[in-house]
Amino acid sequence: MANPNRLVILGPPGSGKGTQAKLLAKNHGLVHISTGDLLRQNILKQTELGKQAEAVIAQGGLVRTRLIFEMLLDLYEEEKDYVDQFILDGFPRSVKQAEGLSNFLDQKGKPLTRVVQLMLDDEAIVERLVNRRTCPKCGRSYHLISAPPKTPGVCDDDGAKLNWRKDDKEKVIRRRLKTYHEETAPVVEFYQNKGLVVEIDGSQTLEEIQSRISSLLGFCKA
Numbered sequence: 001m002a003n004p005n006r007l008v009i010l011g012p013p014g015s016g017k018g019t020q021a022k023l024l025a026k027n028h029g030l031v032h033i034s035t036g037d038l039l040r041q042n043i044l045k046q047t048e049l050g051k052q053a054e055a056v057i058a059q060g061g062l063v064r065t066r067l068i069f070e071m072l073l074d075l076y077e078e079e080k081d082y083v084d085q086f087i088l089d090g091f092p093r094s095v096k097q098a099e100g101l102s103n104f105l106d107q108k109g110k111p112l113t114r115v116v117q118l119m120l121d122d123e124a125i126v127e128r129l130v131n132r133r134t135c136p137k138c139g140r141s142y143h144l145i146s147a148p149p150k151t152p153g154v155c156d157d158d159g160a161k162l163n164w165r166k167d168d169k170e171k172v173i174r175r176r177l178k179t180y181h182e183e184t185a186p187v188v189e190f191y192q193n194k195g196l197v198v199e200i201d202g203s204q205t206l207e208e209i210q211s212r213i214s215s216l217l218g219f220c221k222a
């Protein structure tokens with residue numbers, strides 16, 4: 001049997017975590033778990049969690065850890081096989097969350113196998129995110145300058161109207177970056193101390209990054 005892959009992908013907002021995580025999941029049979037996507041689904045449905053998370057996300061802060069764990073435990077109750085092969089994207093975002101995750105996985109006897117750290121500087125991130133538009137239907141991401149849709153504002157694949165995330169406005173992006181440096185950057189050190197981190201230059205093309213991650217993780221070519 002192939003080696004298990006229980007992965008976390010870390011990096012500042014806009015470093016391409018979500019895109020890379022989706023591709024890795026698709027190419028290598030992993031479950032992709034994005035806490036940001038789960039929270040946005042809750043906001044769309046206006047669940048109790050969604051209502052509580054909405055204002056925090058709009059301001060670029062972090063949703064309370066207790067709520068994040070409840071949301072993830074609900075998911076785990078639905079599908080216990082998730083702990084076998086997964087890639088976590090957007091979680092953990094603080095040392096407290098990282099410790100909680102380690103305790104949970106250690107209890108199951110299924111610890112993380114690797115942590116991928118995407119690196120990109122702040123100004124490159126602001127430029128990326130203010131120009132990001134996403135399709136609410138298929139999740140495809142566009143960049144208004146380097147990868148625009150054929151028809152402005154419309155997804156090439158399914159014709160849905162593209163969405164400009166409220167938290168992709170410059171003021172909020174800068175707050176998200178501040179939150180990242182204060183809360184999430186120490187998570188990298190937490191995992192470095194466990195010898196789990198592989199570092200990847202996030203300024204390369206999507207394909208280069210995917211192939212670099214795949215070779216560092218020892219995946220066969222997809």
Ligand code: AMP
Nearest residue numbers: 035036056057061062063068090091093
């Ligand atoms: P993302 O799509 O990963 O950039 O997440 C969007 C926003 O959701 C973040 O800026 C946070 O406000 C919130 N969020 C996502 N994941 C977490 C988490 N693990 N802990 C706290 N807040 C989170």
